[in-house]
Amino acid sequence: MAPNESDDSTTDSATAAEADDRYAGRRKAARYVVPVAVVGVAAATIGLVPALADSGDPDLPKVSAQQLIEKIAASDVQQLSGTVKITTDLGLPDLGGLESSLTSGAMKSGEGSSADPTSKLTELASGTHTLRVAADGPDKQKLSLMENAAEYSVIHSGKDVWGYDSKSNEVYHATGSDSADSSGGSDRSGRSGKEAKEDVPATPKDLTEEALKAVDDTTSVTVDGTAQVAGRDSYRLVIKPKDSGSTVGAITVAVDAKTGMPLKFTLTPASGGAAVIDAGFTQVSFAKPAASTFDFTPPKGAKITEGGDVEHDRAGAKSEGDLGKGHDGLDGLDGLDGLKVIGEGWNSVATFDTGGEGMPTGSAAGGDLGGFIDSLGDKVTGKFGSGTVFSTRLVNALMTDDGKLYVGAVSKDALVKAANAGQ
CATH class of the missing domain: 3.30.310 (TATA-Binding Protein)
Structure with a gap:
Protein backbone atom coordinates (compact mmCIF):
# COMPACT_ATOMS: atom_id res chain seq x y z
CA MET A 1 0.00 0.00 0.00
CA ALA A 2 2.90 2.37 0.79
CA PRO A 3 3.67 3.45 -2.82
CA ASN A 4 0.17 4.88 -3.11
CA GLU A 5 -0.26 6.50 0.28
CA SER A 6 -0.77 10.25 0.33
CA ASP A 7 -0.05 12.83 3.00
CA ASP A 8 -2.69 15.06 1.43
CA SER A 9 -4.73 14.74 4.60
CA THR A 10 -7.19 17.55 3.95
CA THR A 11 -8.78 19.37 1.07
CA ASP A 12 -8.53 23.14 1.27
CA SER A 13 -11.53 25.44 1.09
CA ALA A 14 -11.22 25.93 -2.66
CA THR A 15 -11.13 22.19 -3.29
CA ALA A 16 -14.06 21.62 -0.96
CA ALA A 17 -16.09 24.32 -2.72
CA GLU A 18 -15.15 22.88 -6.11
CA ALA A 19 -16.20 19.39 -5.04
CA ASP A 20 -19.45 20.74 -3.65
CA ASP A 21 -20.19 22.58 -6.92
CA ARG A 22 -19.47 19.47 -8.95
CA TYR A 23 -21.82 17.28 -6.99
CA ALA A 24 -24.57 19.67 -5.90
CA GLY A 25 -27.68 18.35 -7.69
CA ARG A 26 -31.31 19.23 -7.51
CA ARG A 27 -32.57 18.56 -4.04
CA LYS A 28 -35.18 15.94 -3.59
CA ALA A 29 -38.83 16.95 -3.16
CA ALA A 30 -41.33 14.84 -1.26
CA ARG A 31 -43.15 14.84 2.07
CA TYR A 32 -41.52 15.44 5.50
CA VAL A 33 -43.14 13.31 8.19
CA VAL A 34 -41.84 13.86 11.74
CA PRO A 35 -43.19 10.66 13.40
CA VAL A 36 -41.09 8.45 11.13
CA ALA A 37 -38.01 10.68 11.13
CA VAL A 38 -35.63 8.07 12.53
CA VAL A 39 -36.62 5.29 10.14
CA GLY A 40 -36.91 7.66 7.19
CA VAL A 41 -33.55 9.27 7.80
CA ALA A 42 -31.88 5.90 8.31
CA ALA A 43 -33.25 4.66 4.99
CA ALA A 44 -32.04 7.75 3.24
CA THR A 45 -28.55 7.45 4.69
CA ILE A 46 -27.87 4.79 2.13
CA GLY A 47 -26.63 8.03 0.45
CA LEU A 48 -23.72 8.01 2.96
CA VAL A 49 -22.77 4.41 3.21
CA PRO A 50 -20.78 0.86 2.61
CA ALA A 51 -16.91 -2.36 3.34
CA LEU A 52 -14.12 -3.03 1.02
CA ALA A 53 -13.28 -6.68 0.51
CA ASP A 54 -9.85 -6.32 -1.08
CA SER A 55 -8.45 -9.05 -3.26
CA GLY A 56 -4.91 -7.83 -3.73
CA ASP A 57 -3.08 -4.49 -3.69
CA PRO A 58 -2.19 -3.61 -7.31
CA ASP A 59 0.86 -1.44 -7.97
CA LEU A 60 -0.49 1.84 -9.35
CA PRO A 61 1.03 5.33 -9.88
CA LYS A 62 0.79 7.60 -6.84
CA VAL A 63 -2.09 10.12 -6.83
CA SER A 64 -3.20 12.78 -4.36
CA ALA A 65 -6.65 12.98 -2.80
CA GLN A 66 -7.44 16.06 -4.88
CA GLN A 67 -6.42 14.28 -8.09
CA LEU A 68 -8.58 11.29 -7.20
CA ILE A 69 -11.62 13.48 -6.47
CA GLU A 70 -11.10 15.19 -9.81
CA LYS A 71 -10.83 11.80 -11.49
CA ILE A 72 -14.20 10.79 -10.01
CA ALA A 73 -15.76 14.06 -11.16
CA ALA A 74 -14.40 13.57 -14.68
CA SER A 75 -15.63 9.98 -14.92
CA ASP A 76 -17.86 9.62 -17.97
CA VAL A 77 -18.90 5.97 -18.12
CA GLN A 78 -21.90 5.88 -20.46
CA GLN A 79 -22.37 2.13 -20.80
CA LEU A 80 -22.11 -0.62 -18.22
CA SER A 81 -23.71 -3.72 -16.78
CA GLY A 82 -22.96 -5.55 -13.60
CA THR A 83 -23.98 -6.91 -10.21
CA VAL A 84 -23.94 -4.91 -6.99
CA LYS A 85 -24.21 -6.43 -3.52
CA ILE A 86 -25.48 -4.27 -0.63
CA THR A 87 -25.50 -5.26 3.03
CA THR A 88 -27.02 -2.73 5.42
CA ASP A 89 -26.88 -2.78 9.22
CA LEU A 90 -28.28 0.46 10.59
CA GLY A 91 -29.23 -1.12 13.90
CA LEU A 92 -32.92 -0.33 13.50
CA PRO A 93 -35.25 -1.84 16.11
CA ASP A 94 -37.11 -5.03 15.26
CA LEU A 95 -40.74 -4.03 14.82
CA GLY A 96 -41.89 -7.64 14.78
CA GLY A 97 -43.37 -7.47 11.30
CA LEU A 98 -45.35 -4.31 12.09
CA GLU A 99 -43.79 -2.34 9.24
CA SER A 100 -44.48 -5.01 6.61
CA SER A 101 -48.01 -5.47 7.92
CA LEU A 102 -48.72 -1.77 7.61
CA THR A 103 -47.26 -1.70 4.12
CA SER A 104 -49.29 -4.73 3.08
CA GLY A 105 -52.45 -3.19 4.48
CA ALA A 106 -51.85 0.03 2.59
CA MET A 107 -51.42 -1.85 -0.68
CA LYS A 108 -54.60 -3.85 -0.14
CA SER A 109 -56.58 -0.71 0.59
CA GLY A 110 -55.50 0.78 -2.72
CA GLU A 111 -53.18 3.41 -1.22
CA GLY A 112 -50.23 2.44 -3.38
CA SER A 113 -48.54 -0.08 -5.63
CA SER A 114 -45.93 -2.65 -4.61
CA ALA A 115 -44.16 -1.72 -7.87
CA ASP A 116 -43.73 1.97 -6.94
CA PRO A 117 -39.94 2.63 -6.83
CA THR A 118 -40.23 5.26 -4.09
CA SER A 119 -41.41 2.64 -1.62
CA LYS A 120 -39.80 -0.52 -2.99
CA LEU A 121 -36.20 0.67 -2.91
CA THR A 122 -36.42 1.56 0.79
CA GLU A 123 -36.04 -2.19 1.37
CA LEU A 124 -32.33 -1.55 0.84
CA ALA A 125 -32.27 0.03 4.32
CA SER A 126 -31.79 -3.36 5.96
CA GLY A 127 -30.40 -6.80 5.23
CA THR A 128 -28.43 -8.06 2.25
CA HIS A 129 -29.58 -7.48 -1.32
CA THR A 130 -28.28 -8.19 -4.80
CA LEU A 131 -28.85 -5.66 -7.58
CA ARG A 132 -28.29 -5.97 -11.29
CA VAL A 133 -27.65 -2.67 -13.04
CA ALA A 134 -27.30 -1.67 -16.67
CA ALA A 135 -26.96 1.64 -18.52
CA ASP A 136 -26.67 2.74 -22.12
CA GLY A 137 -26.34 6.51 -22.13
CA PRO A 138 -28.64 9.04 -20.44
CA ASP A 139 -31.88 7.61 -21.85
CA LYS A 140 -31.65 3.94 -20.92
CA GLN A 141 -31.07 2.49 -17.46
CA LYS A 142 -32.25 -0.56 -15.58
CA LEU A 143 -31.95 -1.62 -11.94
CA SER A 144 -33.22 -4.99 -10.72
CA LEU A 145 -33.53 -6.09 -7.10
CA MET A 146 -33.13 -9.86 -6.91
CA GLU A 147 -35.22 -11.59 -4.22
CA ASN A 148 -36.08 -15.18 -3.34
CA ALA A 149 -37.84 -16.57 -6.41
CA ALA A 150 -38.86 -13.01 -7.36
CA GLU A 151 -37.47 -9.90 -9.00
CA TYR A 152 -38.24 -6.20 -8.85
CA SER A 153 -37.07 -3.94 -11.67
CA VAL A 154 -37.03 -0.24 -12.47
CA ILE A 155 -36.58 0.47 -16.19
CA HIS A 156 -36.00 3.94 -17.63
CA SER A 157 -36.35 4.18 -21.40
CA GLY A 158 -36.75 7.61 -22.93
CA LYS A 159 -39.63 9.39 -21.20
CA ASP A 160 -41.02 6.22 -19.64
CA VAL A 161 -40.17 4.89 -16.19
CA TRP A 162 -41.50 1.41 -15.38
CA GLY A 163 -41.47 -0.44 -12.10
CA TYR A 164 -42.35 -4.15 -12.07
CA ASP A 165 -42.82 -6.46 -9.08
CA SER A 166 -42.92 -10.08 -10.28
CA LYS A 167 -44.09 -11.34 -6.87
CA SER A 168 -47.36 -9.38 -6.94
CA ASN A 169 -47.47 -9.06 -10.76
CA GLU A 170 -47.92 -5.30 -10.37
CA VAL A 171 -46.63 -2.59 -12.70
CA TYR A 172 -45.97 1.08 -11.94
CA HIS A 173 -45.66 3.54 -14.84
CA ALA A 174 -44.65 7.20 -14.84
CA THR A 175 -43.56 9.64 -17.50
CA GLY A 176 -41.15 12.55 -17.46
CA SER A 177 -39.02 14.70 -19.71
CA ASP A 178 -35.95 13.12 -21.31
CA SER A 179 -33.06 12.74 -18.91
CA ALA A 180 -30.53 14.28 -21.25
CA ASP A 181 -31.66 17.84 -20.56
CA SER A 182 -30.04 20.64 -18.60
CA SER A 183 -31.13 19.43 -15.18
CA GLY A 184 -28.82 16.56 -14.65
CA GLY A 185 -28.14 14.16 -17.53
CA SER A 186 -27.21 10.64 -16.53
CA ASP A 187 -25.48 9.49 -13.39
CA ARG A 188 -23.85 6.72 -15.48
CA SER A 189 -24.79 4.15 -12.89
CA GLY A 190 -28.09 2.64 -13.86
CA ARG A 191 -30.61 5.48 -13.60
CA SER A 192 -31.37 8.80 -15.32
CA GLY A 193 -29.97 11.96 -13.78
CA LYS A 194 -33.34 13.16 -12.49
CA GLU A 195 -34.41 9.77 -11.22
CA ALA A 196 -31.07 9.16 -9.54
CA LYS A 197 -31.35 12.41 -7.58
CA GLU A 198 -34.84 11.60 -6.40
CA ASP A 199 -34.66 7.92 -5.54
CA VAL A 200 -32.66 6.10 -2.86
CA PRO A 201 -28.99 5.98 -3.95
CA ALA A 202 -28.26 2.35 -4.77
CA THR A 203 -24.86 2.14 -6.51
CA PRO A 204 -21.30 3.10 -5.49
CA LYS A 205 -21.42 6.05 -7.92
CA ASP A 206 -24.58 7.44 -6.29
CA LEU A 207 -23.21 6.91 -2.79
CA THR A 208 -19.89 8.58 -3.58
CA GLU A 209 -21.55 11.67 -5.05
CA GLU A 210 -23.59 12.06 -1.87
CA ALA A 211 -20.53 11.57 0.36
CA LEU A 212 -18.44 14.11 -1.55
CA LYS A 213 -21.06 16.76 -0.82
CA ALA A 214 -19.97 16.50 2.81
CA VAL A 215 -16.32 17.35 2.06
CA ASP A 216 -15.44 20.67 3.71
CA ASP A 217 -12.97 22.12 6.19
CA THR A 218 -14.20 19.68 8.85
CA THR A 219 -13.14 16.73 6.67
CA SER A 220 -9.92 14.75 6.25
CA VAL A 221 -9.44 13.19 2.80
CA THR A 222 -6.58 10.81 1.99
CA VAL A 223 -5.54 8.15 -0.51
CA ASP A 224 -4.87 4.91 1.38
CA GLY A 225 -3.29 2.48 -1.02
CA THR A 226 -4.98 0.33 -3.63
CA ALA A 227 -7.40 -2.55 -3.97
CA GLN A 228 -8.87 -4.85 -6.59
CA VAL A 229 -12.66 -4.83 -6.84
CA ALA A 230 -14.66 -6.91 -9.33
CA GLY A 231 -11.39 -7.70 -11.10
CA ARG A 232 -10.53 -3.99 -11.55
CA ASP A 233 -7.48 -2.15 -10.20
CA SER A 234 -8.63 0.63 -7.88
CA TYR A 235 -7.44 3.38 -5.55
CA ARG A 236 -8.81 3.71 -2.00
CA LEU A 237 -10.14 7.17 -1.13
CA VAL A 238 -10.78 7.64 2.61
CA ILE A 239 -13.04 10.42 3.95
CA LYS A 240 -13.17 11.09 7.71
CA PRO A 241 -14.63 13.72 10.03
CA LYS A 242 -11.85 15.69 11.77
CA ASP A 243 -13.79 16.35 14.97
CA SER A 244 -15.41 13.99 17.44
CA GLY A 245 -19.16 13.84 17.90
CA SER A 246 -20.13 12.40 14.52
CA THR A 247 -21.39 8.82 14.31
CA VAL A 248 -19.46 8.46 11.04
CA GLY A 249 -16.08 6.80 11.52
CA ALA A 250 -14.80 6.71 7.94
CA ILE A 251 -16.02 6.41 4.37
CA THR A 252 -13.83 4.41 1.98
CA VAL A 253 -14.34 4.44 -1.78
CA ALA A 254 -12.67 2.10 -4.26
CA VAL A 255 -12.14 4.20 -7.41
CA ASP A 256 -11.49 2.43 -10.71
CA ALA A 257 -7.98 3.41 -11.77
CA LYS A 258 -8.85 3.51 -15.47
CA THR A 259 -12.32 5.07 -15.64
CA GLY A 260 -12.52 6.95 -12.34
CA MET A 261 -15.81 5.29 -11.54
CA PRO A 262 -16.45 4.29 -7.90
CA LEU A 263 -16.71 0.51 -7.67
CA LYS A 264 -17.24 0.08 -3.94
CA PHE A 265 -18.25 2.38 -1.09
CA THR A 266 -17.83 1.74 2.65
CA LEU A 267 -19.06 3.56 5.72
CA THR A 268 -17.89 2.36 9.11
CA PRO A 269 -19.37 3.87 12.28
CA ALA A 270 -17.37 5.75 14.91
CA SER A 271 -18.59 3.18 17.43
CA GLY A 272 -16.59 0.47 15.62
CA GLY A 273 -17.67 -2.95 14.44
CA ALA A 274 -18.91 -3.95 11.01
CA ALA A 275 -19.68 -1.42 8.30
CA VAL A 276 -23.08 0.21 8.46
CA ILE A 277 -23.52 -0.76 4.82
CA ASP A 278 -21.27 -2.66 2.44
CA ALA A 279 -22.07 -1.89 -1.20
CA GLY A 280 -20.01 -2.68 -4.25
CA PHE A 281 -19.77 -4.32 -7.63
CA THR A 282 -19.03 -8.02 -7.58
CA GLN A 283 -19.01 -8.06 -11.38
CA VAL A 284 -18.87 -5.18 -13.88
CA SER A 285 -18.50 -4.73 -17.63
CA PHE A 286 -18.21 -1.48 -19.58
CA ALA A 287 -19.42 -3.03 -22.84
CA LYS A 288 -22.66 -1.84 -24.44
CA PRO A 289 -25.64 -3.80 -23.01
CA ALA A 290 -28.02 -5.51 -25.41
CA ALA A 291 -30.82 -3.19 -26.56
CA SER A 292 -33.41 -5.69 -25.33
CA THR A 293 -32.20 -5.11 -21.75
CA PHE A 294 -34.28 -1.93 -21.60
CA ASP A 295 -37.42 -3.24 -23.30
CA PHE A 296 -40.50 -3.67 -21.13
CA THR A 297 -44.05 -4.75 -21.86
CA PRO A 298 -46.49 -5.23 -18.95
CA PRO A 299 -47.19 -8.96 -18.49
CA LYS A 300 -50.67 -10.23 -19.20
CA GLY A 301 -52.97 -9.82 -16.22
CA ALA A 302 -50.67 -7.44 -14.38
CA LYS A 303 -52.21 -4.64 -12.33
CA ILE A 304 -50.95 -1.33 -13.74
CA THR A 305 -50.77 1.85 -11.65
CA GLU A 306 -50.21 5.13 -13.50
CA GLY A 307 -48.00 7.47 -11.52
CA GLY A 308 -48.48 10.51 -13.75
CA ASP A 309 -45.71 12.92 -14.59
CA VAL A 310 -42.50 12.31 -12.62
CA GLU A 311 -41.43 15.97 -12.43
CA HIS A 312 -44.88 17.25 -11.48
CA ASP A 313 -45.44 14.60 -8.81
CA ARG A 314 -42.13 15.39 -7.13
CA ALA A 315 -42.40 19.18 -7.05
CA GLY A 316 -43.70 19.27 -3.47
CA ALA A 317 -42.03 20.00 -0.15
CA LYS A 318 -38.88 18.48 1.35
CA SER A 319 -38.53 14.92 2.50
CA GLU A 320 -37.12 13.26 5.57
CA GLY A 321 -34.83 11.60 3.05
CA ASP A 322 -32.94 14.86 2.53
CA LEU A 323 -31.72 14.66 6.13
CA GLY A 324 -29.55 11.70 5.26
CA LYS A 325 -27.78 13.27 2.30
CA GLY A 326 -24.73 14.74 3.96
CA HIS A 327 -24.52 18.41 4.86
CA ASP A 328 -26.09 19.30 1.52
CA GLY A 329 -29.21 17.45 2.62
CA LEU A 330 -29.42 19.43 5.86
CA ASP A 331 -28.93 22.68 3.98
CA GLY A 332 -31.68 21.62 1.61
CA LEU A 333 -34.19 21.60 4.45
CA ASP A 334 -33.70 25.30 5.25
CA GLY A 335 -36.82 26.03 3.23
CA LEU A 336 -39.03 24.24 5.74
Missing part, protein backbone atom coordinates in the same frame (compact mmCIF):
# COMPACT_ATOMS: atom_id res chain seq x y z
CA ASP A 337 -40.88 26.70 7.91
CA GLY A 338 -39.22 26.72 11.32
CA LEU A 339 -36.37 24.35 10.47
CA LYS A 340 -32.84 25.35 11.51
CA VAL A 341 -29.40 23.76 11.32
CA ILE A 342 -27.19 23.88 14.43
CA GLY A 343 -23.44 23.35 14.12
CA GLU A 344 -21.42 22.73 11.00
CA GLY A 345 -19.89 19.98 8.92
CA TRP A 346 -20.25 16.42 10.15
CA ASN A 347 -21.69 17.61 13.46
CA SER A 348 -24.62 19.44 11.85
CA VAL A 349 -27.95 18.88 13.58
CA ALA A 350 -31.29 19.73 11.98
CA THR A 351 -33.96 20.98 14.38
CA PHE A 352 -37.66 21.42 13.75
CA ASP A 353 -40.50 22.47 16.02
CA THR A 354 -43.43 20.13 15.37
CA GLY A 355 -45.77 22.47 17.17
CA GLY A 356 -47.03 19.61 19.31
CA GLU A 357 -46.25 18.22 22.71
CA GLY A 358 -43.72 15.63 21.65
CA MET A 359 -44.17 11.89 21.35
CA PRO A 360 -46.22 10.37 24.20
CA THR A 361 -44.26 7.80 26.19
CA GLY A 362 -44.82 5.67 29.29
CA SER A 363 -48.22 6.06 30.91
CA ALA A 364 -48.97 9.09 28.75
CA ALA A 365 -49.09 6.85 25.70
CA GLY A 366 -51.16 4.28 27.49
CA GLY A 367 -50.56 0.59 28.26
CA ASP A 368 -48.41 -1.52 26.00
CA LEU A 369 -47.97 1.29 23.45
CA GLY A 370 -46.21 3.49 26.00
CA GLY A 371 -43.88 0.68 26.99
CA PHE A 372 -43.14 -0.10 23.34
CA ILE A 373 -42.24 3.52 22.57
CA ASP A 374 -40.07 3.70 25.71
CA SER A 375 -38.21 0.57 24.61
CA LEU A 376 -37.20 2.23 21.33
CA GLY A 377 -35.44 5.19 22.92
CA ASP A 378 -33.47 6.57 25.86
CA LYS A 379 -34.80 9.31 28.14
CA VAL A 380 -32.50 12.34 28.42
CA THR A 381 -32.60 15.67 30.24
CA GLY A 382 -30.82 19.00 29.92
CA LYS A 383 -31.33 22.75 29.82
CA PHE A 384 -33.94 22.11 27.13
CA GLY A 385 -36.04 20.03 29.52
CA SER A 386 -36.51 16.33 28.85
CA GLY A 387 -37.04 14.09 25.85
CA THR A 388 -36.29 10.77 24.19
CA VAL A 389 -33.38 9.85 21.90
CA PHE A 390 -34.11 7.30 19.17
CA SER A 391 -30.92 5.76 17.82
CA THR A 392 -29.53 3.87 14.87
CA ARG A 393 -25.87 3.07 14.24
CA LEU A 394 -25.64 6.17 12.03
CA VAL A 395 -28.49 8.64 12.57
CA ASN A 396 -29.91 9.69 15.93
CA ALA A 397 -32.98 11.77 16.72
CA LEU A 398 -34.05 13.58 19.89
CA MET A 399 -37.75 14.35 20.38
CA THR A 400 -38.24 16.70 23.31
CA ASP A 401 -41.32 16.53 25.49
CA ASP A 402 -42.37 19.97 24.22
CA GLY A 403 -42.37 18.83 20.59
CA LYS A 404 -38.98 19.85 19.20
CA LEU A 405 -37.07 17.41 16.98
CA TYR A 406 -33.27 17.27 16.62
CA VAL A 407 -31.79 14.92 13.99
CA GLY A 408 -28.25 14.28 12.82
CA ALA A 409 -25.46 11.78 12.21
CA VAL A 410 -24.13 12.64 15.66
CA SER A 411 -23.88 11.01 19.08
CA LYS A 412 -26.55 11.20 21.77
CA ASP A 413 -24.42 13.65 23.75
CA ALA A 414 -24.06 15.87 20.69
CA LEU A 415 -27.84 15.91 20.25
CA VAL A 416 -28.35 16.96 23.87
CA LYS A 417 -25.70 19.65 23.45
CA ALA A 418 -27.46 20.92 20.32
CA ALA A 419 -30.81 20.95 22.10
CA ASN A 420 -29.30 22.92 24.99
CA ALA A 421 -27.77 25.40 22.54
CA GLY A 422 -31.11 25.77 20.77
CA GLN A 423 -32.82 27.18 23.85
